[in-house]
Amino acid sequence: MKRLLLIFVLLSVTCMPVYAAAPSTNVYEIEVVVFENRNPDLEGSELWDRDPDKSANADMNNAVSVGEKPAADSALSATAAALESSGRHHVLAHLRWRQSAEAKSVSKPVKVVSADGALDGALRFYSSRFLLLDVNLTLREAVSGGVSAGTGQTAPVYRLTEARRVKPSETFYFDHPKFGALVRVSPVKAN
Numbered sequence: 001m002k003r004l005l006l007i008f009v010l011l012s013v014t015c016m017p018v019y020a021a022a023p024s025t026n027v028y029e030i031e032v033v034v035f036e037n038r039n040p041d042l043e044g045s046e047l048w049d050r051d052p053d054k055s056a057n058a059d060m061n062n063a064v065s066v067g068e069k070p071a072a073d074s075a076l077s078a079t080a081a082a083l084e085s086s087g088r089h090h091v092l093a094h095l096r097w098r099q100s101a102e103a104k105s106v107s108k109p110v111k112v113v114s115a116d117g118a119l120d121g122a123l124r125f126y127s128s129r130f131l132l133l134d135v136n137l138t139l140r141e142a143v144s145g146g147v148s149a150g151t152g153q154t155a156p157v158y159r160l161t162e163a164r165r166v167k168p169s170e171t172f173y174f175d176h177p178k179f180g181a182l183v184r185v186s187p188v189k190a191n
Contacts, residue, residue: 028185028187077094110125158176170184
């Protein structure tokens with residue numbers, strides 16, 4: 001009987017579920033580089049939206065601004081410098097901020113704008129069952145007066161809208177033939 005009891009105890013201990021330790025933090029550093037593609041071969045024969053009133057900000061009201069400029073040794077700084085120096089790309093925005101992973105209803109979107117006003121939009125980082133990122137950006141082609149020369153048409157408006165699951169410490173590429181965004185989400189270690 002003692003042997004049977006010992007076997008039962010050993011089996012119950014080895015079959016118990018192993019629970020992972022709770023994450024030490026739910027604070028993440030988000031870094032984003034948004035860049036314009038200056039290679040006309042990427043466009044192909046795609047037709048573009050020409051609605052000048054369409055804006056990514058219309059979908060992401062209450063976006064907040066972040067003031068932290070990425071350090072020269074940040075995760076995407078070398079990539080941003082390489083994109084800019086290639087001549088085939090132009091960096092429109094490079095931002096970095098810290099944010100806790102909260103429910104979508106609580107999480108505030110972060111404004112992403114370029115200095116020249118060609119790019120506007122927002123990113124929303126939040127947690128549901130997984131970590132998620134909503135990208136909602138608008139790029140307006142630079143044309144004097146907002147009207148294409150001689151055609152009377154408004155300048156094209158390009159939209160990049162995507163929601164995606166993100167994993168910590170990985171870099172994600174959000175793609176559009178006219179512009180793209182690189183985003184890296186890294187956990188902030190608790191002190």
